[in-house]
Amino acid sequence: MTDTTTHDFDAIVVGSGITGGWAAKELCEKGLKVLVLERGRDMPAGTGYLGEHAPSWKLPFNGKPDRTLWEREYPVQSKVYAFSAANIQFWNNDRENPYAVDEGTPFDWYRGNVVGGRSLMWGRQTYRFSEQDFKANAMDGHGIPWPVDYDEIAPWYSHVEKFIGVNGKKEGLAQLPDGEFQKPMSWFAIEETIHGRLKKHAPDITLTNARTAILTEDLPGRSACHYCGPCENGCSTGSYFSSQSSTLPAAQATGNLTLKSNAVVERLEYDKATGKISKVHVIDANTRARSAFSARLFFLCASTVGTTQLLLNSASAEFPNGLANRSGVLGHYLMDHFLGLGVAGIYMDDTDKYYYGNRPTGLYIPRFRNVAQQDQELDFVRGYGYQTMINSSNWTSAFNNKGFGAGYKNALREIPPSWMFYMGGFGECLPQQRNRVYLSKTKKDRFGIPQVAFDFTWGDNEKAMAKDLLAQGERIQKAAGAVMSIAFGDAEKLSVPGAGIHEMGTARMGDDPAQAVLNKHNQAHDIPNLFVTDGSFMASSSCVNPSLTYMAFTARACDYAVTQLRAGQI
Amino acid sequence: MNRRQFLECAAILVSGATTGRLAFALTEEQMVYLASAPDYTSQKVDYFSPAQRKLVAAIAQTIIPRTDSPGAIDAGVPHFIELMVAQWLNDGERSIFNAGLKDIETRIPEEHGKAFDELDGDRQLAVLEALEAAASDSPWYVQGNIRRAFISDAPFICQIKELTAWGFFTSEVGATTVLRYNVMPMRFDGNTPRTPGESTWAPFNFYH
Numbered sequence A: 001m002t003d004t005t006t007h008d009f010d011a012i013v014v015g016s017g018i019t020g021g022w023a024a025k026e027l028c029e030k031g032l033k034v035l036v037l038e039r040g041r042d043m044p045a046g047t048g049y050l051g052e053h054a055p056s057w058k059l060p061f062n063g064k065p066d067r068t069l070w071e072r073e074y075p076v077q078s079k080v081y082a083f084s085a086a087n088i089q090f091w092n093n094d095r096e097n098p099y100a101v102d103e104g105t106p107f108d109w110y111r112g113n114v115v116g117g118r119s120l121m122w123g124r125q126t127y128r129f130s131e132q133d134f135k136a137n138a139m140d141g142h143g144i145p146w147p148v149d150y151d152e153i154a155p156w157y158s159h160v161e162k163f164i165g166v167n168g169k170k171e172g173l174a175q176l177p178d179g180e181f182q183k184p185m186s187w188f189a190i191e192e193t194i195h196g197r198l199k200k201h202a203p204d205i206t207l208t209n210a211r212t213a214i215l216t217e218d219l220p221g222r223s224a225c226h227y228c229g230p231c232e233n234g235c236s237t238g239s240y241f242s243s244q245s246s247t248l249p250a251a252q253a254t255g256n257l258t259l260k261s262n263a264v265v266e267r268l269e270y271d272k273a274t275g276k277i278s279k280v281h282v283i284d285a286n287t288r289a290r291s292a293f294s295a296r297l298f299f300l301c302a303s304t305v306g307t308t309q310l311l312l313n314s315a316s317a318e319f320p321n322g323l324a325n326r327s328g329v330l331g332h333y334l335m336d337h338f339l340g341l342g343v344a345g346i347y348m349d350d351t352d353k354y355y356y357g358n359r360p361t362g363l364y365i366p367r368f369r370n371v372a373q374q375d376q377e378l379d380f381v382r383g384y385g386y387q388t389m390i391n392s393s394n395w396t397s398a399f400n401n402k403g404f405g406a407g408y409k410n411a412l413r414e415i416p417p418s419w420m421f422y423m424g425g426f427g428e429c430l431p432q433q434r435n436r437v438y439l440s441k442t443k444k445d446r447f448g449i450p451q452v453a454f455d456f457t458w459g460d461n462e463k464a465m466a467k468d469l470l471a472q473g474e475r476i477q478k479a480a481g482a483v484m485s486i487a488f489g490d491a492e493k494l495s496v497p498g499a500g501i502h503e504m505g506t507a508r509m510g511d512d513p514a515q516a517v518l519n520k521h522n523q524a525h526d527i528p529n530l531f532v533t534d535g536s537f538m539a540s541s542s543c544v545n546p547s548l549t550y551m552a553f554t555a556r557a558c559d560y561a562v563t564q565l566r567a568g569q570i
Numbered sequence B: 001m002n003r004r005q006f007l008e009c010a011a012i013l014v015s016g017a018t019t020g021r022l023a024f025a026l027t028e029e030q031m032v033y034l035a036s037a038p039d040y041t042s043q044k045v046d047y048f049s050p051a052q053r054k055l056v057a058a059i060a061q062t063i064i065p066r067t068d069s070p071g072a073i074d075a076g077v078p079h080f081i082e083l084m085v086a087q088w089l090n091d092g093e094r095s096i097f098n099a100g101l102k103d104i105e106t107r108i109p110e111e112h113g114k115a116f117d118e119l120d121g122d123r124q125l126a127v128l129e130a131l132e133a134a135a136s137d138s139p140w141y142v143q144g145n146i147r148r149a150f151i152s153d154a155p156f157i158c159q160i161k162e163l164t165a166w167g168f169f170t171s172e173v174g175a176t177t178v179l180r181y182n183v184m185p186m187r188f189d190g191n192t193p194r195t196p197g198e199s200t201w202a203p204f205n206f207y208h
Helices: A018-029 A067-073 A131-140 A150-164 A189-201 A243-253 A304-313 A406-413 A460-479 A547-566 B003-008 B028-032 B050-063 B077-087 B091-112 B121-135 B156-169 B172-178
Strands: A009-014 A034-037 A257-260 A263-271 A276-284 A290-300 A338-347 A353-356 A363-365 A384-391 A419-427 A436-444 A450-455 A484-488 A530-532 B012-014 B022-024 B189-193
Touching (some): A018 A243, A018 A547, A034 A290, A131 A150, A150 A243, A150 A547, A189 A338, A189 A419, A243 A257, A263 A290, A290 A304, A304 A436, A304 A450, A338 A460, A460 A484, B050 B077, B050 B091, B050 B121, B050 B156, B077 B156, B091 B121
Parallel strands (some): A009 A034, A034 A257
Antiparallel strands (some): A263 A276, A338 A419, A353 B189, A363 A384, A384 A419
């Protein structure tokens, strides 16, 4: 290293979630002394998972939501399926850490507030973007061209998949590239039946295992899944990927990691003389004590909204509109997948079959619209996929049956003579300048940091896509032999923005510094020692779950940053 | 202790799964680990009068009776209901519940000459069926089945039915002896034979 200035650390990583954990691991393994700053509380692997394997009779109110507490402390977080009394300690307290919900337009911002962040309660579905996804912006003119293509990122996808452990099935589809998979989880009999019928009656549809970051084979320090079911309560056997199960232990093992929890990064300091970031300013969430740490490299992995807030709040004389924001796009082009629309089908087949164990994932129907080229008859660009789930109903969906006594009891107890095959769509969202995160001019949080506010509305393309998603869902259920199908969701309104928990795009990458915050290496165009590798770098959203892409770009950016650092270029 | 039992234990940490060795870490935090916490229904509550307690128990047992398997009373449901009415219902819901219970307490002796809990089973059933018939246009019968939803203005009969079913199937007795419960299946098989009359698995989580 040519830089002879004394620094506290070689690199500082802000955030310890999915990408922060990856940055910590990669940088530590390359020999850098790394400080990870996490604004949330400490969350020790295993012992911190207080609700893991808790039976219903141990939960407050036997599992009924604590409405008073949830409405007071967690009005946003408690809306998501994964939030429960068994994992409440992972989530952000909305009252303590608010955002400006009454400014702009409605947006649900789901946040962890612990070490590991949302890697502890994420959905775990793990897909590669395709060549088509990386070309989409250049082809149809929405957003700016991706500066990276599929072949460039593919080795990094492999690097990540092998380490985190992804179970799945190879399908040979261009629109959903295969990866490095552990053996797939097995299927319900009814799923096999549906699969067989789709092959015959809807051959354009692929039904495959949801590719999921859950082990079906042991990895060092981690056990294969024990099928208890609710991953989001934490997994002390490390069977699904989280920072705790995977990246942080690897970083720790190098001896190069320092991890500070309760460390709220207020702003980054830009040094005019060197043209680089010199320090981060930190507030202790408990004591409010202030401190600052210097380093050669800075990686922002604080989640899309968190990172954007930090950059906007780090404005200076040189960067009056937000750090590294000479382009003016910082905060804009916010995207999220729309979801909550789909079709559920009732099946009377395989009613002599049941199941054992709780498979913590489902099957997936990859995109089949506008594949390879634009389907001429469609009034939207891009596409959508469906995540599917088998729901064998139980008493929770029958307790409001009419009647009393032995008959009522039995109806709630027994296995119903039908299956439900649920298909929930995930649609691609176009990058639009008007959709944005900004700092409130009037509201501050308890640390004196301006709160973020959102302005986000779905566009006509998403609405047109949603209509098609519902119609195609009906077609698929019919082809699969559903005796009845029920469409759900409103194609005009779509989901509350943010509900997809795939917010991304507010510090996008691109070759043109006038149009992008980051270059193709996730490095700020304006500041060579600043890297942003959480979802904010995304130039488009595809329709697949994005976390794998964040991880792959993080690992690639770390490799580049250390090479540049060693070459004296940073 | 075998591996399966081991995993059911509260605070565990993996160390080197490749060698199959699991390290045990007992810390102070295990004291608040939910799996080792006291049952929710182990709390004391003194909300109902002794007479009301009898009524609630008789209603719960009419909704879910003991058959060849345990019923609501065996599973401690009346105590669960008393806790939930005292702690979980909001003021509006609680006043609906109290009025409904008061109605049973005063009207039934007037109509039948004795308290609800002293009526024979057929009479008890008829009383509840009449309440359900009068309540049948409540949206609870349509929307109440969206998992954890609770229709705030649902009539008394719907409230007590929901609390009875919830308290029963989430109790240890209900989940493990009436339903089937397995927190540590170790494998997934989606193609097991189904035998007539078999019970569902107790759900592992209660989504919204």
